[in-house]
Amino acid sequence: MLLLDVVQVSAAVAATRSRKAKVTAIADLLRRAREDTASLETVVAYVGGSLRQRRTGLGYRGLSHLPEPAAAATLTVETVDAAFESLAALSGPGSQAARSAAVAALFGAATHVEQPWLRALVTGEVRQGASDALVQEAVAVVADVPVAAVRRAAMLAGSTLPVVRPAFEGGVEALATIRLEVGRPVLPMLASSATTVAEALAKIAVEAGAASIDTKLDGIRIQVHRQDDDVLVVTRSLDDITDRLPEVVALARSLDAESFVLDGEALALGPDGRPRPFQETSSRTGTHGGDSDVAVTPYFFDVLHLDGRDLLDSPGHERDAALEALVPVEHRVARLITSDPAAAEAFASEAVRAGHEGVVVKDRSAPYAAGRRGAAWVKVKPVHTLDLVVLAVEWGSGRRKGWLSNIHLGARDPERPGEFVMLGKTFKGMTDEILAWQTERFQELETSRNDWVVSVRPEQVVEIAFDGVQRSTRYPGGVALRFARVIRYRDDKRADEADTIESVRSLL
Numbered sequence: 001m002l003l004l005d006v007v008q009v010s011a012a013v014a015a016t017r018s019r020k021a022k023v024t025a026i027a028d029l030l031r032r033a034r035e036d037t038a039s040l041e042t043v044v045a046y047v048g049g050s051l052r053q054r055r056t057g058l059g060y061r062g063l064s065h066l067p068e069p070a071a072a073a074t075l076t077v078e079t080v081d082a083a084f085e086s087l088a089a090l091s092g093p094g095s096q097a098a099r100s101a102a103v104a105a106l107f108g109a110a111t112h113v114e115q116p117w118l119r120a121l122v123t124g125e126v127r128q129g130a131s132d133a134l135v136q137e138a139v140a141v142v143a144d145v146p147v148a149a150v151r152r153a154a155m156l157a158g159s160t161l162p163v164v165r166p167a168f169e170g171g172v173e174a175l176a177t178i179r180l181e182v183g184r185p186v187l188p189m190l191a192s193s194a195t196t197v198a199e200a201l202a203k204i205a206v207e208a209g210a211a212s213i214d215t216k217l218d219g220i221r222i223q224v225h226r227q228d229d230d231v232l233v234v235t236r237s238l239d240d241i242t243d244r245l246p247e248v249v250a251l252a253r254s255l256d257a258e259s260f261v262l263d264g265e266a267l268a269l270g271p272d273g274r275p276r277p278f279q280e281t282s283s284r285t286g287t288h289g290g291d292s293d294v295a296v297t298p299y300f301f302d303v304l305h306l307d308g309r310d311l312l313d314s315p316g317h318e319r320d321a322a323l324e325a326l327v328p329v330e331h332r333v334a335r336l337i338t339s340d341p342a343a344a345e346a347f348a349s350e351a352v353r354a355g356h357e358g359v360v361v362k363d364r365s366a367p368y369a370a371g372r373r374g375a376a377w378v379k380v381k382p383v384h385t386l387d388l389v390v391l392a393v394e395w396g397s398g399r400r401k402g403w404l405s406n407i408h409l410g411a412r413d414p415e416r417p418g419e420f421v422m423l424g425k426t427f428k429g430m431t432d433e434i435l436a437w438q439t440e441r442f443q444e445l446e447t448s449r450n451d452w453v454v455s456v457r458p459e460q461v462v463e464i465a466f467d468g469v470q471r472s473t474r475y476p477g478g479v480a481l482r483f484a485r486v487i488r489y490r491d492d493k494r495a496d497e498a499d500t501i502e503s504v505r506s507l508l
Contacts, residue, residue, distance in 0.1 A: 001036050003080055003110070004073040005029065006046045007117045010126060013047075017416070019134065026138035034142065034168055039077040041161045048135045048160070049126035049418065052081060053088040056122060057099055059444065063119045067108040075109050080118070123447070124457050131417030131496065132160055143167040145175065153178040155187045155370040156312075158238055180310050182227045182259045185238040186370045189263070189302075191360050191377035193503070197344045200361035200378035212316065212362040213344045214301050215334040215351045216379055219267035219281050221492060222298065226252045227259045236492050241285050248298045255326055257307050262323075263368075264300035264333065274355040278488050285491075301333040301360075304368055316364040316376075337364070352382050384507070385465050386411070386481075386499045387490055389420050392455045393442045396427070396435070404439040404454060405430070409464060409484065411477065411501040420458050421477040421501045429465070429485035438489070461490040461498055469507040477501050479508065 009029045013022045026047055033043040045052045083106045090099050110118055120126045136154060140147035145167055153163040153175040166174035180186060194200035201211055221236035222245070231249045233242040242249060248266055266284070268276040275281075280294050303323045304312055311319050323332065336347040348359040358381040366376035388409045396405030406427040410420030430438075445456035465487050472480035481504075 001033050001039055001043060001077050002073055003046075003075040003077055003114055003118075005032065006043060006077060007114050009047060010049075010117060022134055023137045023141060026135060027141040030138055030142045030164075033077075036077075039081065040164060040168075042077050042081045044135060044139070044161055044164050046077065046121065048132055049121065050124075051084055051121060052161070053084050056084055056087045057090060057095075058087065058103065058122050061446075062099070062103065063107075063122060066115055066119070067104050069107075069112040069115050070109050071111070073111050073114065075106075075114060080106070124459055126418070134417065136160055139164055139167050143171060145172050149175045152370075156180055158185050158187060180261065180305055180312060182261055182305055183225050183230065183232055185223055185225070185232070185234045186261075186304065187238070188221060188223060188236050189369050189377060190373035190497075191379040192373055192375055194361070194378045194380050195384070197348050197359065197361060197380050198341045200380050201339075201341055201344060203375055203378050204361060204363040204366075210317075210364045211337070211339055211344070212320065212364050213336040213338065213347050214360045214362060215354075216357040216360050216381070217265040217267050217299060217333065218275055218278050218357045219265035219296070219299075220285055222248065222264055222266050224248060224252050224262045224264070224298070224300075225260075226255070226257070229253060235285065237494065239285075244284050245296060245298075247296060251298055251331060257326055259305065259307055260303060260326065261305040262300045262327070263302040263304060264298055266296040266298050268294050268296050282491070297331070299331055299333045300327050301335075302368060303327075304370075311368070312370060313367045316362055316366055316368075319368065320364065348380060348382075357381055383465050384467070385463055385487060386504065387461050387493055387497065388423065388464050389458045389495045389498045390442065390456060390460045390462055391420060391422060391458055392453050393438065394425070394453050400427075400435065402439075403435040404442050405435060407438070407462065407486075408453075409462070409481070410458060410498075411504050412496065412498045414500050414502065417496070420495075420498075422475050423477055423501075423504060424472075424475060424480045424484060426464065426481075426484040426486065428483075429487065434486065434489075441489075459495050461493040461495060463487040463490055469504060471508065477504070479505055 009025050012025045016022060029047055033040050042052055087099060087102055107115055136150045137147050140150045149172050150163060150167055154160045156178050157163050163175060163178060194203055223234050225232040231252045233245050233248050234240055245266060268281040270276050281296060283294055284296055303319055306322050311322060338344055351359055361378045363376040388411055390407045391410040392408040393404045394406040396403045406425050408425050409423045411423055413419045413421050442454055442456050445459060446454050447457055448455045464484050466481040466484045468482040469479050470482055471478060
């Protein structure tokens with residue numbers, strides 16, 4: 001398939017706000033790609049606005065000066081994917097010159113329509129409104145299967161790409177064969193939010209005795225797989241960090257089982273047993289640099305598989321029992337089972353006093369909904385926080401001169417996948433360490449600048465605390481945050497996991 005076919009569909013998808021029209025356009029493209037055994041998965045990735053390679057060594061600056069475009073479209077999807085695969089493999093002496101030559105060859109073969117689209121693909125700026133969820137809907141349309149079957153298979157496979165061909169070739173029966181495999185990460189279950197424990201209990205609407213109140217730790221979300229002596233540890237974004245957490249590997253090997261998949265957190269603790277700042281814990285994953293010798297302690301709150309038995313569809317109370325039988329109490333997240341709001345509130349208050357974020361209220365009758373943010377888990381934090389995306393950043397003045405300081409904050413627009421609505425700015429809560437880090441980070445994400453403002457790719461998630469939401473005519477979303485301040489940067493979250501503008505407006 002020609003790359004131009006994908007580019008034209010991307011343009012058509014971007015030109016409409018109709019979800020149905022977007023799905024129809026993507027489905028038409030997938031029908032044409034269905035028989036192309038060499039490039040089907042790449043077409044799926046590209047129409048979703050992403051490369052198949054996690055890293056290519058290319059950035060905005062490396063693509064700022066491109067050769068003259070080709071007169072005719074000759075690039076195929078397969079050729080482009082192979083070029084990026086070669087770029088991703090370059091390293092060592094001479095790699096910079098080789099990368100520049102490869103970029104010139106690839107982009108020199110692209111037309112004036114394909115060049116800017118390819119650059120946007122590399123830099124994560126394909127603004128077409130085609131999210132992974134819409135691609136999954138299109139796959140379901142082409143395969144004539146329920147979209148729920150596609151979504152579940154994608155969750156268990158860790159991505160949409162591995163499920164497309166089975167869906168097209170074998171339908172529902174083939175998708176049903178995609179099951180949890182020990183050693184293959186699955187997308188983690190996520191929690192919705194509430195402002196109070198009572199609200200969270202009402203939200204899950206469970207019968208008496210069916211609510212579990214878990215302490216919410218401020219650590220690294222980990223998923224731990226073990227098959228015999230082989231252990232895999234991944235983050236919530238499914239990045240392999242096994243070699244960085246040997247203490248987690250050691251604990252996993254000590255448990256009395258042959259195979260399991262556990263969900264939990266790794267947390268750095270001080271001498272007094274209280275949690276250390278998140279940055280100290282995250283230093284073990286290499287996201288912020290820091291002291292790699294910081295010890296972490298694993299705590300688990302769920303089990304998805306145990307000795308040949310998948311537990312994803314089992315109710316929470318059965319998974320709890322399996323977890324208690326497998327993991328010693330000192331490595332399980334503190335938990336209270338109650339239907340009493342007062343007891344739950346007291347437990348939550350004690351968790352906060354102990355230095356933790358809050359609690360997660362869980363429906364003990366619910367299955368583990370991998371990859372979904374539903375009402376079965378509801379997190380409660382005492383401080384209002386939002387996960388937002390940095391859209392731009394301003395150079396500082398006075399003591400902050402020479403540093404990028406004031407960040408522009410955006411909430412996700414669910415009606416326009418890949419788009420964000422600005423809520424305001426803040427420079428509060430930033431230490432000198434954060435200022436130095438973000439000055440380097442946002443110049444890496446730079447797309448353009450003037451004398452004062454550096455615009456960036458909307459990729460970096462930041463956790464913001466605030467005192468309230470107020471109406472505002474200054475910003476396009478009609479709302480602004482009161483006394484917004486930076487809590488931390490979230491390298492463990494993607495931009496498409498940020499809070500939505502609707503969730504912000506609901507706090508008015």
